[in-house]
Amino acid sequence: IALVNLVFRAGLDNRSAEIATRVFWPWLCMIPAAWATLSASRRLAIDSGRPDRAQSAVIAATALMIVNLGLFSGQFRPGRVDHHNVQIALSLVAMAGAMEPSRRRRAALSAGFASGLGLAVGLEALFFQVAVAGMVAFRFVRDPAARRWVQTYMLALAVTMTLSHVIQTPPDRWFVSACDAMASNLVGASVTGAVASCLLMQATKMRDSRFRAAAALGAGIAAGCVYVLIQPACLHGPFAEVDPRIRSFWLDHGTEV
DSSP states (O other), X not given: OXXXXXXXXXXXXXXXXXXXXXXXXXXXXXXXXXXXXXHHHHHHHHHTTOGGGHHHHHHHHHHHHHHTHHHHTTTTSTTOXXXXXXXXXXHHHHHHHHTSOTTOHHHHHHHHHHHHHHHHHOSTTHHHHHHHHHHHHHHHHHOGGGHHHHHHHHHHHHHHHHHHHHHHSOXXXXXXXXXXXXXXXHHHHHHHHHHHHHHHHHHHTTSOHHHHHHHHHHHHHHHHHHHHHHOGGGGGOTTTTSOGXXXXXXXXXXXXO
């Protein structure tokens, strides 16, 4: 957002640049969100065995977005400078990338990058990003030939999360853990999961689906164990470290919570 504002300030005064940013930012997020929705619709049609209906699927998805424009644009209306719109866009991009065929390694990179960047923005979309990662891991269980594609996604996710953490976090807090934001425990879990998945998938690539499923599950368990071992309090939820004295007059009245 600050970068968009800086670009507008090159030719506008501060007040006009801020207004332009507030108008442009939601649209900037809506474009990849709409593209990902249409791309996923097309891929669903192709994967269902009816590639001849891919165009019809895109048209239908477009029509649904237009009909539900009020709902779809709620987070993308001009003037809404918020982190939810970019989280929605990145979640949809990650999902669309994860649905692409295994021969397209760039799709794995884009999906891993979108997942990692989305988690760097905030953890509200953690459930959706975990679902995408699970969908990617299941691809290896179903088809061992997708191993490199899945490894590309996992490594892209870990690298993006690590770089994002280093860039947005002061150096003296790089190794501080947290339950409600990207911190050392979540980054450590992502790196562990990526390394474990690469090693276990390499070891089971010639085995049957039971061993491949165990490999995918083992990588997930390893990541979860690292997350909990670094900060056990997170077992009690994202607000486990919040002072209980402020729950009664703040957290208990928060609708998002």
